[in-house]
Amino acid sequence: MSEKTFGQALNEALTIAMEIDKNVFIAGEGVGVSIHQDPNTATHGLLEKFGRRRVKDTPVSEAAIAGLALGASCMGLRPVVEIMFFPFITLASDMLVNHAGKLRYMSGGKSSFPLTVRVRAGLGFGAGSQHSQNLESWIAHSPGLKIVWPATPEDAKGLLLSAIFDPDPVIVVEDMMLNQMPGDVPTGDVRTPLGKARLVSPGTDCTLVAYGTALYTVMEALKPLGEQGISCEVIDLRSLVPLDKACILDSVRKTGRLVVVHEANRFCGFGAELAAMVADEAFDALKGPVKRVGAPQIPVPTAPPHENIFKPGPEEVVTAVREAMGK
Amino acid sequence: MTENQIIPDLRIRLYKSMVLTRKFEEKIMDLSQEPGRMPGMQILANGQEAVATGMVSALEPEDVIISNHRSHGHLLARGADLNSLMAEIMAKETGVNGGKAGTLHLSVPDLNVLMTSTVVGAGPPLALGAAFAQQYKKTTGITVVFFGDGAAAEGSVHEAMNLAGVWKLPLLFVCENNCWAGAQRPEEHCATPHIFQRAKGYDMPGRSVDGNDVEAVYNLGVELVEYCRSGKGPALMEALTYRMRGHGEQDRQHYVDPKELESWAAKCPILGYRQKLLDGGVLNQAQIQAIDQDAEARVAAAAAFGDESPYPGPETVLTDVFVQPPSA
Numbered sequence: 279m280s281e282k283t284f285g286q287a288l289n290e291a292l293t294i295a296m297e298i299d300k301n302v303f304i305a306g307e308g309v310g311v312s313i314h315q316d317p318n319t320a321t322h323g324l325l326e327k328f329g330r331r332r333v334k335d336t337p338v339s340e341a342a343i344a345g346l347a348l349g350a351s352c353m354g355l356r357p358v359v360e361i362m363f364f365p366f367i368t369l370a371s372d373m374l375v376n377h378a379g380k381l382r383y384m385s386g387g388k389s390s391f392p393l394t395v396r397v398r399a400g401l402g403f404g405a406g407s408q409h410s411q412n413l414e415s416w417i418a419h420s421p422g423l424k425i426v427w428p429a430t431p432e433d434a435k436g437l438l439l440s441a442i443f444d445p446d447p448v449i450v451v452e453d454m455m456l457n458q459m460p461g462d463v464p465t466g467d468v469r470t471p472l473g474k475a476r477l478v479s480p481g482t483d484c485t486l487v488a489y490g491t492a493l494y495t496v497m498e499a500l501k502p503l504g505e506q507g508i509s510c511e512v513i514d515l516r517s518l519v520p521l522d523k524a525c526i527l528d529s530v531r532k533t534g535r536l537v538v539v540h541e542a543n544r545f546c547g548f549g550a551e552l553a554a555m556v557a558d559e560a561f562d563a564l565k566g567p568v569k570r571v572g573a574p575q576i577p578v579p580t581a582p583p584h585e586n587i588f589k590p591g592p593e594e595v596v597t598a599v600r601e602a603m604g605k
Numbered sequence: 606m607t608e609n610q611i612i613p614d615l616r617i618r619l620y621k622s623m624v625l626t627r628k629f630e631e632k633i634m635d636l637s638q639e640p641g642r643m644p645g646m647q648i649l650a651n652g653q654e655a656v657a658t659g660m661v662s663a664l665e666p667e668d669v670i671i672s673n674h675r676s677h678g679h680l681l682a683r684g685a686d687l688n689s690l691m692a693e694i695m696a697k698e699t700g701v702n703g704g705k706a707g708t709l710h711l712s713v714p715d716l717n718v719l720m721t722s723t724v725v726g727a728g729p730p731l732a733l734g735a736a737f738a739q740q741y742k743k744t745t746g747i748t749v750v751f752f753g754d755g756a757a758a759e760g761s762v763h764e765a766m767n768l769a770g771v772w773k774l775p776l777l778f779v780c781e782n783n784c785w786a787g788a789q790r791p792e793e794h795c796a797t798p799h800i801f802q803r804a805k806g807y808d809m810p811g812r813s814v815d816g817n818d819v820e821a822v823y824n825l826g827v828e829l830v831e832y833c834r835s836g837k838g839p840a841l842m843e844a845l846t847y848r849m850r851g852h853g854e855q856d857r858q859h860y861v862d863p864k865e866l867e868s869w870a871a872k873c874p875i876l877g878y879r880q881k882l883l884d885g886g887v888l889n890q891a892q893i894q895a896i897d898q899d900a901e902a903r904v905a906a907a908a909a910f911g912d913e914s915p916y917p918g919p920e921t922v923l924t925d926v927f928v929q930p931p932s933a
């Protein structure tokens with residue numbers, strides 16, 4: 279174990295992957311020479327360490343970047359490509375949705391695509407809707423794509439390593455707002471399995487499920503909730519696809535209540551899938567309505583007070599839990 | 606049009622527009638140093654003023670402009686109101702877009718600065734549609750789209766150029782080649798050194814111009830605008846210039862050779878033009894000073910206006926998504 283920031287942990291995962299497998303290469307806009315000089319960015323220093331053959335700065339060409347990953351992975355390489363901001367994944371989406379997610383199926387299982395797409399996400403830097411928009415439910419809705427979203431430095435490293443060595447296409451969402459966050463990270467090639475949620479803190483009255491920065495919004499809500507005598511069980515989802523259904527269902531069977539929290543729009547957001555799953559498979563256990571906390575159905579605003587309204591806060595979590603409790 | 610046809614009045618206008626743009630962005634630079642003063646990423650076109658001024662000055666009011674993340678010069682050259690522009694850059698309620706655009710997505714539809722996209726390469730297809738509407742409605746207007754050397758690598762740009770070529774749309778593509786796309790140099794992201802030469806593949810004229818020479822940009826602008834307006838189809842201008850600041854104000858340019866910066870500083874479009882106007886007797890020192898002071902005063906007033914303005918309140922956060930919100 280050693281203390282590392284979230285960004286350093288990502289950097290360590292890339293370093294280890296490149297050291298242990300010569301077929302791993304990275305590509306993207308500024309992954310070699312970046313306008314930033316921040317050791318807390320995932321690709322910092324990799325060009326110096328591994329050279330231009332394996333660290334490829336690309337043109338501003340998201341379709342080509344994703345296609346590069348597809349073609350190269352089908353040839354046995356393990357590409358790790360970067361999409362600079364989440365909304366730009368739309369430019370890569372033909373390659374990902376129509377190809378990465380479908381070609382193995384359509385080959386009758388003959389081909390595989392062990393590629394990783396790192397996507398940088400985040401609200402709260404005032405750049406507006408063309409740089410900030412969380413599209414995880416688009417990806418989760420597309421068959422054949424896996425998607426994970428670490429919330430801690432340990433999982434940043436562990437999930438990225440698992441993604442790189444997974445035989446299928448995996449999208450790893452990196453919350454930029456967490457880049458500077460420190461935490462204990464195990465030394466060496468220690469992986470967090472895909473499809474395993476993490477029980478963050480046990481509780482008895484209500485299950486709270488979140489991922490990425492939304493997890494910290496939930497943690498902030500725990501104190502006021504505790505003061506009101508409400509005990510919550512918190513789950514860090516970590517992996518949206520594959521989904522750890524058992525972890526959520528077990529918890530809801532215990533607490534009888536579920537509140538899902540994410541920073542994406544509530545409408546058709548990933549929370550809707552979890553709510554439906556619980557209604558479907560644990561209806562008998564439910565003691566109250568399943569609630570979802572998410573953003574309103576508007577583009578991510580630019581003005582700081584508007585952005586604050588957009589981003590779900592701890593008060594909204596408290597209200598949702600109280601509503602789930604019938605209070 | 607030859608250089609001689611540029612009358613002194615126009616020369617002074619070109620000069621004033623560049624000075625105003627420079628001072629306006631220098632103000633943003635200063636304000637960006639203060640934490641929390643300028644929300645979002647401040648992206649400046651310092652050093653590229655001659656492209657915006659020269660090109661936009663060659664347009665008629667009916668012509669449409671589509672801009673990108675480095676938009677301030679395009680808007681100022683078009684005569685956008687300084688106060689509401691600065692307020693918008695600060696994401697304030699009195700801004701030209703009510704604080705909903707911020708610095709990156711400024712549009713002034715009243716002035717036909719129709720759309721701005723920060724999605725690199727999105728401008729050309731948007732412009733294609735605007736130019737199609739102009740052709741469809743049989744207006745005499747044309748559309749100009751500004752995009753970077755980096756953007757030229759996006760597939761969307763090729764699609765737009767090809768279709769504009771097929772349909773002979775009144776669309777002028779203006780590539781501002783400022784020698785950088787983020788921290789990447791053109792030779793890293795562009796297979797040929799000359800973006801203008803791609804025009805051949807789309808059956809349109811492609812020309813390159815010294816983007817630090819405002820009259821050269823203006824003259825070529827006039828020529829290509831005329832070409833597009835005449836119904837012959839699209840055209841491509843590549844203006845060679847240099848991004849004197851980092852990509853955004855947080856970028857410290859650690860990857861830029863200081864010697865290169867120096868050599869481009871010596872080619873400053875404003876200093877060069879100032880000397881030319883002084884030498885030619887178009888302006889004297891006192892007039893130069895007066896122009897500087899006037900620009901500074903207007904920019905200071907705009908910054909004060911922006912500072913005093915409030916952020917938009919909660920009542921507007923949900924509005925403007927649809928023209929007619931769906932009934933509940």
Ligand SMILES: Cc1ncc(C[n+]2csc(CCOP(=O)(O)OP(=O)(O)O)c2C)c(N)n1
Nearest residue numbers: 366675723724725753754755756785786787
């Ligand atoms: C589709 C997309 N990919 C990446 C980015 C991030 N980005 C913003 S500007 C930029 C470089 C653009 O270079 P260029 O087109 O030359 O314009 P310049 O910044 O030099 O004016 C990049 C990569 C973006 N905004 N949109």
Ligand SMILES: [Mg+2]
Nearest residue numbers: 753754783785
């Ligand atoms: Mg450029």
